[in-house]
Amino acid sequence: MLKLYGFPVSNYFNMVKLALLEKGVAFEEVTARPSQKDEFRARSPMGKIPCLEVAEGFISETDVILDYIEALHPGHFPTTPFAQAKARELMRVMELYIELPARRHFGHALFGAPINQAALEEVKPAVEKGLAALKQLAGSGPWLGGASFSLLDIYAYYTFGYAGMVLNKVYQWDILAEVPDVAAILDKVKARATTQSVDAAQQAALAALMAPK
Numbered sequence: 083m084l085k086l087y088g089f090p091v092s093n094y095f096n097m098v099k100l101a102l103l104e105k106g107v108a109f110e111e112v113t114a115r116p117s118q119k120d121e122f123r124a125r126s127p128m129g130k131i132p133c134l135e136v137a138e139g140f141i142s143e144t145d146v147i148l149d150y151i152e153a154l155h156p157g158h159f160p161t162t163p164f165a166q167a168k169a170r171e172l173m174r175v176m177e178l179y180i181e182l183p184a185r186r187h188f189g190h191a192l193f194g195a196p197i198n199q200a201a202l203e204e205v206k207p208a209v210e211k212g213l214a215a216l217k218q219l220a221g222s223g224p225w226l227g228g229a230s231f232s233l234l235d236i237y238a239y240y241t242f243g244y245a246g247m248v249l250n251k252v253y254q255w256d257i258l259a260e261v262p263d264v265a266a267i268l269d270k271v272k273a274r275a276t277t278q279s280v281d282a283a284q285q286a287a288l289a290a291l292m293a294p295k
């Protein structure tokens with residue numbers, strides 16, 4: 083059986099978990115925190131979560147894991163080369179130009195670390211560019227990838243989860259208001275029973291993490 087390493091606070095872990103649930107693929111969750119220890123880097127070379135254990139070995143990096151799952155259990159990604167390339171372009175834009183810049187404020191907004199002054203100036207214009215690119219690339223619905231619910235919707239949902247919360251806290255900036263069509267799609271993702279179960283586990287894990295020790 084597939085083993086998914088990570089823990090439910092992680093937005094990337096939750097992307098893979100939701101994809102597996104949506105596809106009805108059996109998997110086991112193995113609790114793991116990011117770690118630079120040799121033992122964990124043997125599984126996930128950058129020490130990040132998630133990683134996936136399959137019969138032949140380990141796979142890390144969320145988009146690569148999603149590709150692998152889709153190859154085994156198709157149905158949630160475009161099938162023609164150009165549409166696949168455009169879908170990957172959209173996912174890359176969300177990761178590199180929305181999630182990653184917003185991540186520079188995660189320590190402060192989620193865990194009370196001091197604000198990163200350089201990030202305060204740099205992040206907002208970076209995310210503005212990412213949102214403009216997303217707007218340009220997103221089709222006309224009803225889902226991000228077109229006619230049907232796909233990995234793109236899953237990727238977007240967990241990209242915007244923390245990024246939205248954090249940028250709101252730091253800049254009082256509602257990034258979803260900038261992309262209302264995407265916001266409407268994410269509302270539909272949120273309403274799915276699978277998403278609700280992933281989100282409930284995330285909330286419980288977050289509450290445990292924040293609880294006074």
Ligand SMILES: N[C@@H](CCC(=O)N[C@@H](CS)C(=O)NCC(=O)O)C(=O)O
Binds near residue numbers: 095131142144145
């Ligand atoms: N590019 C990676 C990002 C994964 C990632 O950043 N995971 C976080 C947890 S949400 C992590 O492991 N952080 C620890 C670190 O960056 O060392 C992916 O797509 O899986």
